[in-house]
Amino acid sequence: xxxxxxxxxxxxxxxxxxxxxxxxxxxxxxxxxxxxxxxxxxxxxxxxxxxxxxxxxxxxxx
Amino acid sequence: xxxxxxxxxxxxxxxxxxxxxxxxxxxxxxxxxxxxxxxxxxxxxxxxxxxxxxxxxxxxxxxxxxxxxxxxxxxxxxxxxxxxxxxxxxxxxxxxxxxxxxxxxxxxxxxxxxxxxxxxxxxxxxxxxxxxxxxxxxxxxxxxxxxxxxxxxxxxxxxxxxxxxxxxxxxxxxxxxxxxxxxxxxxxxxxxxxxxxxxxxxxxxxxxxxxxxxxxxxxxxxxxxxxxxxxxxxxxxxxxxxxxxxxxxxxxxxxxxxxxxxxxxxxxxxxxxxxxxxxxxxxxxxxxxxxxxxxxxxxxxxxxxxxxxxxxxxxxxxxxxxxxxxxxxxxxxxxxxxxxxxxxxxxxxxxxxxxxxxxxxxxxxxxxxxxxxxxxxxxx
Numbered sequence: 503x504x505x506x507x508x509x510x511x512x513x514x515x516x517x518x519x520x521x522x523x524x525x526x527x528x529x530x531x532x533x534x535x536x537x538x539x540x541x542x543x544x545x546x547x548x549x550x551x552x553x554x555x556x557x558x559x560x561x562x563x564x
Numbered sequence: 565x566x567x568x569x570x571x572x573x574x575x576x577x578x579x580x581x582x583x584x585x586x587x588x589x590x591x592x593x594x595x596x597x598x599x600x601x602x603x604x605x606x607x608x609x610x611x612x613x614x615x616x617x618x619x620x621x622x623x624x625x626x627x628x629x630x631x632x633x634x635x636x637x638x639x640x641x642x643x644x645x646x647x648x649x650x651x652x653x654x655x656x657x658x659x660x661x662x663x664x665x666x667x668x669x670x671x672x673x674x675x676x677x678x679x680x681x682x683x684x685x686x687x688x689x690x691x692x693x694x695x696x697x698x699x700x701x702x703x704x705x706x707x708x709x710x711x712x713x714x715x716x717x718x719x720x721x722x723x724x725x726x727x728x729x730x731x732x733x734x735x736x737x738x739x740x741x742x743x744x745x746x747x748x749x750x751x752x753x754x755x756x757x758x759x760x761x762x763x764x765x766x767x768x769x770x771x772x773x774x775x776x777x778x779x780x781x782x783x784x785x786x787x788x789x790x791x792x793x794x795x796x797x798x799x800x801x802x803x804x805x806x807x808x809x810x811x812x813x814x815x816x817x818x819x820x821x822x823x824x825x826x827x828x829x830x831x832x833x834x835x836x837x838x839x840x841x842x843x844x845x846x847x848x849x850x851x852x853x854x855x856x857x858x859x860x861x862x863x864x865x866x867x868x869x870x871x872x873x874x875x876x877x878x879x880x881x882x883x884x885x886x887x888x889x890x891x892x893x894x895x896x897x898x899x900x901x902x903x904x905x906x907x908x909x910x911x912x913x914x915x916x917x918x919x920x921x922x923x924x925x926x927x928x929x930x931x932x933x934x935x936x937x938x939x940x941x942x943x944x
Contacts, residue, residue: 511617511627513886515879516933517850532930551587553631555580557612557849562631 503546503563505539505553511560518561522552534560571596573863574655574663575637576645577671578602579611581832581852585669586635588860592869598637599663601655603672605642606691608633612849614694615715616881619701619722628691645672648808650828667827667863670805670816671856674798674833674847679710680770684777686793688719697793701726705790708779710768712738714880716795717751721882723791724758731761731787733768733779744894747887747925750908754883763787770794798847800834812836817843820871822859829859837872840919841892850877875937885909890933890940891923902939904929914943 505525514532525548526536541549546563553561573589575582578600586600602608609628617627633639640657647656648668655663676687688694697719704727709720712734720732732738738755739748756762766782770792779787802811810816816830818837824830833847835855854874861869879888885908895915902924904911909928916922922943924936931939 513879513881514930514932515877515888517853519933528932528934530932530935532932547591547634550631550634551591554583554587554608554633555853556630557610558617559610559613559627559629 503541503549505536505541505549506562506564507534507536508560508562509534511558513558513560515557517555517557518552521555522548525549526552568666570594570666570864572665573598573667573669574665575600575669575671576655577669577673577832578604578608578639578641579671579673579832579852580608580630580849581673581856582669582671583608583630583633583635584853584856585671585829585831585860586633586637588857589864590635592861592864594864596666598635599665600635600637600639601643601645601657601663602639602641603644604690604692607639607641609691610849611689612879614691615688615718615722618694619698619719620725628694645804648805648810650808650810650825653827665827668829669856669859669863670810670824670828670830670834671832672801672804672834674800676794677797677799679768679794679796680777682770682772682777684772684792685770686791688715688793688795689798697791700791701728703790704728707731707791707793708733708787708789709793709795710770710779711795711797712736712740713742713795713797714739714878714882717755718880718882719793719795720760721755721758724760724883729761729789730759731763731789733763733765733781733787735766735768736764738762740894742893743889744896746895746898747927750927751883751885751887754885754908758883760883798833800845802834815845818859821862821867821869822855822872823862826866827863829863831855831859837874839874840921846874846876848876848878875940877933885928887925887927888931888933888936889923889925890936891915891943892917892921893923895923895925899925900943912939914939916943920944
C-alpha cells in the first residue's frame with residue numbers, strides 16, 4: 503500500500519507524526535515528509551492510524 | 565488483565581474518540597468481538613473541519629472525510645444507546661436490541677447547547693448541521709452568530725468569506741475567555757478589518773415575534789437576519805447513563821487512565837479527567853485522541869498501561885489567521901516573541917504561567933509541533 507499526501511491540505515498539526523513517527527515527520531519548516539511511502543502489514547496499519555487522526559484529511563493510504 | 569474475561573468490547577460513540585479507542589484496542593492486542601455504535605448514519609469524520617474547510621471548499625466536499633476504519637468492528641450506525649446496566653454489563657439501543665459486553669467504552673460526546681427550541685436556531689455540531697448551513701450559504705444570506713468563542717468566530721469567518729453580511733454577538737470581547745486579551749485582540753482586529761459587525765452584550769436570547777425569529781440583547785436591542793446561528797458551548801450526551809451512578813453533574817468522571825471502573829472507560833467530550841486544575845472536560849480533537857488511546861490500553865492491560873499525560877494542543881483558523889497553541893489557555897499579559905513580532909504574524913510567541921507551566925503559540929507560522937511543544941516547555 504502507498505501513503506498519499508495531499509500537500510495543499512496539510513496544515514502541519516503533526517498528529518500523524520505522533521501516531522506513526524517511523525513513517526513520517528515534520529521538517530524544520532513544518533512541512534510533512536513521508537520517510538516511507540510504500541507500506542505493508544503492521545506499517546500499513548500504522549499509516550492508516552496516522553491518516554485517521556489527521557483533522558484536515560490530508561493523508562490517504564491506498 | 566483486569567476485570568476477568570475479555571471477549572466482547574462495545575464502543576458507544578463513533579466520533580474520533582470512539583474510533584481511536586476501537587483502533588487502539590486492536591493495536592493493544594484485543595482480537596475479540598468489537599462492536600461500535602454511532603447515532604449518526606455517517607462514518608466517523610473530522611469535526612474540526614466542519615467549521616473551517618467544509619464551509620469554504622468550493623465543490624470539494626471531502627475535507628472532513630477520514631479514511632475507512634480498519635478496526636474490523638461491527639458498526640451499528642444510525643442507532644442510539646438508550647441505557648446501560650453496568651452490573652449485568654448490557655447496553656440497550658433505541659432499536660430495541662441489547663449488547664452484552666466484557667468491556668465498554670463510553671464515547672457519546674456532546675451536543676450543541678441551544679438558546680431556544682425554535683427551529684430557526686441553527687447550531688453547528690455534526691456533519692448534517694454543516695451541510696445544511698453550507699447549503700443555505702449559497703444564497704448569501706445575512707447571518708447573526710451568537711457566541712464569541714472559537715466555534716462562533718470560525719463560523720462567522722466562513723460566512724463572511726463566502727460573501728454574507730455577518731454580525732457576531734459576543735458576551736464581552738470575542739475569544740477573550742478562551743485565549744486571553746492579547747491574542748483575542750489580534751483576532752478581533754482581523755475580523756473587523758474583513759468586515760465583521762461585532763456586537764458585545766451581557767446576554768442574548770432568541771425569541772419569535774410575528775412568526776419571525778430574532779435575537780434580543782440585554783439592552784432590548786433586536787437583531788434580525790436570514791440565518792440565526794448560536795455557538796454557545798456544548799452539553800455532554802450523558803442522559804442515557806443517568807441511572808448508572810457513573811455520571812456526576814452531567815459528565816463522566818474518570819481516573820488518569822480514562823476508566824470509570826475497571827470494565828468501563830469514558831473518553832472524549834463527555835469525560836472529565838484529572839488535570840493539574842482538577843477534573844476537567846477538555847473537548848478538543850487532540851484531547852479525544854489522547855484520552856481514547858490511554859483508555860483503550862487500560863481496558864486491555866489494566867494498571868500496566870500508561871496513564872494520560874495530556875498537554876493541550878489547540879488550533880483555530882479564522883479571518884485569515886491560523887493559530888496553533890501548546891499549553892494551557894487563556895493567557896495573561898503580553899508574550900515574549902521567539903520569532904517575528906506584533907502585528908498579526910507570522911510570529912512564534914511564548915508565555916509563562918505562574919504555576920511553572922509554559923505556553924507556545926504560532927500565529928500564521930509553520931512549525932513542527934514537536935518544536936512548538938519544546939518551545940512551550942522552554943517558557944516554563
